[in-house]
Structure formats: structure tokens, C-alpha cells
Amino acid sequence: MVVKGFSTSAVAAGIRYADRLDLGLIFSDTPAVTAGVFTTNQVKAAPVLLDIERLKQGRAQAVLVNSGCANACTGEQGMENARMTSALVSQALGIQDNLVQIASTGVIGEQLNMPAFTASIDKLVAGLSPEGFDQVARAIMTTDTVPKTSFRTIELGGKEVNIAGMAKGSGMIMPNMATMLAFVLTDVQISFPELHTSLVSGVKRTFNRITVDGDTSTNDMVLVMANGRAGNPWIDEDAPQKDRQVFTDALEEVLRELALMIVADGEGATKTITVRVCGAKENEDAERLARTVANSNLVKTAFFGEDANWGRIIAAMGRSGVRFNPDHVDIAFNDVLIVKNGQSLGKEAEAAASRVLKEKHFAVCIDLKDGAGCEEIYTCDFSMDYVKINANYRT
């Protein structure tokens, strides 16, 4: 799929490993309205700090992204290197330097391999093409086993509008107001406030609802660039509510698809699980309960073992800090109810639930019967391979 006015490119620059795509470039023919959300981790990587500063103008024209090195905890030298990589790109493209966004992912605490950047920028720029999207999605992978992309086409005022998203992420995943790296390109014509609002609401309901291991990265970011080349009537505060909703919904679909791909590709994951808590006093309570269950190692190893071990679920809920009445709790796996009012429905119900756990995806549905608060968190199971990957891989 082609998003009008965007071209992309990727090369194997040898930043950390040889012969592996590790440097990507996204370029818009014209400056694009651009919104971003970034990690809330107090320890922010150099590119995150630079991007946040530059995005105050709400515009960007290029994104340079590398894997292999996070450029986090690298001090003044790291900031200087970030600025230098940006300068390499802006000079090669002949655009304003502050219209370049940069992103890094990989090992924390090491300086960027600057010669690899210097030697590769010309080739990277020369390779720009409307068809390079999947290559960039590959270049940003670290422990990811598959590239993650999502596309939507919608119609606004008789014009075809395209949205293309990519993401990377597999471990150190519990985004908080942001996620691992994700880039969304669209040719929609939209104002910055509208784009920003759509992004923030979309991220809140997608990337901020996933967890692989409860760890929040120093480099999380989601960028959306909208260059207006679709020529649709402007989406701004005066636009019809219907049109604004069509775009917001399509963007949220792309974000959710990417977020769920990250969970499915969670380090060592064999299954994905939706933890849904309803009947809470407030939505916030429901989210906190669902998140505590979704992050419990004991719950996740039981899922890996395909054991409908609801005792661990209710024990995790009990330490969440949210007040609820244990004697009102119902728990179902998909539509198989196994706990009613805090107590087991017996061996047969558990056997039926264990069959649900053999599925690649299932939902844990918890009802507190105490209010209207309801939220979902998306997670994966916890296998021996998670440990194997993380005992050997340098984040």
C-alpha cells in the first residue's frame, strides 16, 4: 500500500551486527503535521529528549530510526550523537534540521556507532522509495520475530485516505502513555490539535493496554505523520464530527492491530490473553486489577502450563491495592464460568476451562459485580523461552 507523498528506505549499516537491516528512513515530500507520545519512564533516551523538544512545532518531514543501540543513559555525548545523526539526514535530504525526528532501540548504555551512520546515510537516502515500508519495519526489529505493520484506507469527503503503521516491540513492554517504537504515516489532511487528540486517545486504548513483562522502556515512542496529500477536506475543529470520528477510529484500529502484534510476539510467548475486568467501581480500578493480573508471573506461567489456576488470579487481584469483595467475584475463561461468588464451580468447570487455555488466544473475564467500571489489558503467557531470551540478550 502506498501513502501518497511518503517514501521509505532501509539499509544494513552494521550498527551492532553485520548483514542485518538496522537503519531506516521515513521521508515526506512536504513537511507533515506530526504528533507523538513518548515514554513516561523518567530515564529518557537522547533521541526521545530531542524529539520531544522538536515536536513542539507539530511538524516533521523525516524520521531516522536505528536498532542495535538505544542511545539511552549516554549523557552529553549521546545527545551530541543524536544531533549529528539528524544533521547527516537533513543535509543529505536538503531539509530543515529541526524537521528530522530520530528514534533508537537496542542496548542501553552504549554510545552510537557513529561511523556506521556516516557511511550509510547516502545509500539510505538514495534508496528512498514508495515501496520501502516493510523494509523499515524489518530494520527496527530487535528480539521481534516478525515485522509488524497495519494498513487502513478510509474515505473522507470523496477522497481516499491511507494510513500505514509499523511497530517493533517484544520485551520490556508495559508502555505507559507510549509504547515501543511505532510510526504511522497518513496522507490525511488534518490539523495538529485534531491529530494529537486522535493519537493520544488511540494510544491510551491500545498501546497503553498491553504488557509483556511489566517493564517500561526508556525509548518508547509513537509518531504519526500526516502530510495532507490525500487532499481531503481539512479535519479540524470545524470538520463534521462524523469525519473526525472516521479518522480517529481508523487510526485506533491501526494502533490496536500493532499493539496486539507486539503482545503476540512477546518474548517467548505462546498465547495471547485478554484480561477483562468488569463490575468495578471505576474504570481506573478495573484497569489496575486487570494490569496486576496481566503482569503476575504466577498467572502467566499457569497460562503457559494451560492450567486454569484461578487461585493465582484472585490472589493477584487481592494485592492490587483496589478494594473489592472477594465473595462477589465471578471468573470465566471465554464463556466458561469457573468461579461464582469467589468459589470454585468444581472439577468439571475447570476441565472445560482448561480446554479454553489450549487456544492461541482467549479471554479471562472477571466480574466484581460492584459497579460499571470495565477495562481490558492485553498480555501473553510466560514461557521458559522468555528467560532464555533475556538471560542471553543484552537489552
Next chain:
Amino acid sequence: MVVKGFSTSAVAAGIRYADRLDLGLIFSDTPAVTAGVFTTNQVKAAPVLLDIERLKQGRAQAVLVNSGCANACTGEQGMENARMTSALVSQALGIQDNLVQIASTGVIGEQLNMPAFTASIDKLVAGLSPEGFDQVARAIMTTDTVPKTSFRTIELGGKEVNIAGMAKGSGMIMPNMATMLAFVLTDVQISFPELHTSLVSGVKRTFNRITVDGDTSTNDMVLVMANGRAGNPWIDEDAPQKDRQVFTDALEEVLRELALMIVADGEGATKTITVRVCGAKENEDAERLARTVANSNLVKTAFFGEDANWGRIIAAMGRSGVRFNPDHVDIAFNDVLIVKNGQSLGKEAEAAASRVLKEKHFAVCIDLKDGAGCEEIYTCDFSMDYVKINANYRT
């Protein structure tokens, strides 16, 4: 070691498995001053609820403890069964029923195997002996690989005072105001307020500073019984501060020894790690930072891999919710400094740190250089065996 006036006994009752010690009894010739701390998990097992109610009197004479079944999430039937096991014991011993404390550990959500209790109580009581302590420590094991006991003898007013502690715990370990099961017997003569104060302060600095997997159990409890048979001058509010301190210190040593044994026997653990945070604004900040690091799966799998991966440590700190300046952070493994002011000291320092990680025990020392707050959390590494154990074992 014999604590005067106490006798103990254990049998293989077949509560869940055959031919395995799973039922223990502790008995004091006379009612003992008894203090307890219990899980703060909102979901409390039936024996916990019964014990809390009974301990308001500050006295107990017997403890009946079983493994194999937690009697948690078992509703009215669970409470009824708890009361019935207590009645079996009080009748067989000829003591007041409300002087019996009961404790259970094992699978959540199943009812107690009552026939196993009924058939075993006579044998259990008949087996009471001053030498049965180690047998009870075995009977309370679940995924524990070793029994955990600790002993101290002190002198108070010319009298020998004995303290004997036992504990069980391996998974679902992040005690909060309590721990897994621990029982401490002492012949000290002490008032309830003094005993309670010593226990609470000791638990806060020992069991509440350990974590294996961040999960808090529904059945945690620590009981200390003091029957006064040592004949020492009363430890009460009028006692010399020195004597009170001698007892409090000895009790804390027993509690710490047991707590560290739990961490060392953490499910799948190959090493134990002290995470020490100093230079925080407040002690509470230091504790929260240390706990976040000590619970991070990414940090713990790196320890298993013997990788001095400080990037994961600082990333975990950054999501702890505690404000600190990343550019002031120093990190050392034992006495090997590898991060100074938030940045790596280079490959040589990391190689030296990696040698420290090959030890069975080491400390991660984090200095924020921002105040006098300092706390330690004790944890273990995270191996593939943790997943193997918990994918197959029913908590």
C-alpha cells in the same frame, strides 16, 4: 535445640499426596503470649481470618498447620472446616478451642480433605515430643526444596532464653506486613505489647524486605509464641531497655535468617541478591526503587545470565514512580563500580562486574546522591526452572 515447655509433632496425613509429611502440630504446656502478623492481601484464607479473630486475646497454646491445601477462596464451607480442624485438636489436647491457631498452605480454591485430618489427629497428638521441630518444618514445605529453621540462645537476667523459628516459602513471595508461614517458639517471659512490638519491627526489616516473584499470598502469617518457661525477669514496659533490645535483636536475627532462606530457596533460584538503594530523599523512596529493581523480570533474568546489564536496572528505576536525577546515579556490583553519574565506566568495569555476578550471593548498590534515605530488598535470580515449576505446579 529445646525450647522449654514446647513439644511438636508431624505426620503424613495424605491431605494431597501420599507418604509426605503434611500435617504439623505445635503445643505449649501452658498458654503462651502470642503475637502474629498476617497477609495484607485482601483475599484472606479461612485460617487467617480465624487466627486474626482469636489472636485479639494475645494468647495461644497450639498451632495446627497443614500443607497441600491453602483453604483459601473456600467460602463458608472453608470457615466451617477451619473451625472443625481446630475442634479436633482442642478436644484431643484437652485445651480451650480458642487457644488453637491454624495455618494452611498449598492449592487455593479447594476444600480441605477433612477425612485426612480426622484420621490423623490422634497419631499427631500422640507423637508430640520436644524433638519434633525439624519434622514440622518439613511438613509445611510445598515447592520448598529445603526445610528452614533458625535458632538463638540469649541470656536475660542470668537465665538462658531460647528462640526457635521455622518458615516455609519459595514462590508467591512478596510478603507485605507478613510472609509465608513462619512460626517462632520461645520460652522467654514477655508481655504481649513487648512481644508484638518486637515482632512487627522485626518482620518489617526481614520478611517484608524479600521478594521472589512479586506475588503476595493469601495465607501469609508469622506467629511467635512465648510461654515464659525460661523464668527470666519479665520483659515488659518496665524492663531495662538493654534486655528488651537483646530479645528484639535475637528475634530479628531469627526472622532474617528465615527470610533469607526463603529467598535462597526461591523457585528456580540459583543466586540471591541484595538490592541496596542509598542517597534517596526518603527511606520510602529507597525501598520503592529497590523493590522495583528486585521485582523486574528483565533484571532478574540478566542476573541468571550473569550479565551486568545495568541498563535494565536504571530502566526499572525510571518506571518506579520515584523522582530522581538519572545523571546522578552510581551503580556498583559489590565493590565494583560500573556506572558513575548515569553513565557506563566502560568494558573493563563491566567485565569485573560480570565476575561478581558469578557469585552465589552479591549486592547491587545504587547511590542516588540526593539524600540520606537507604533501604535493602533481598531477592533471587529468575531462571527457566521458575517457569517450569509454575507451569506444572498448582499453587
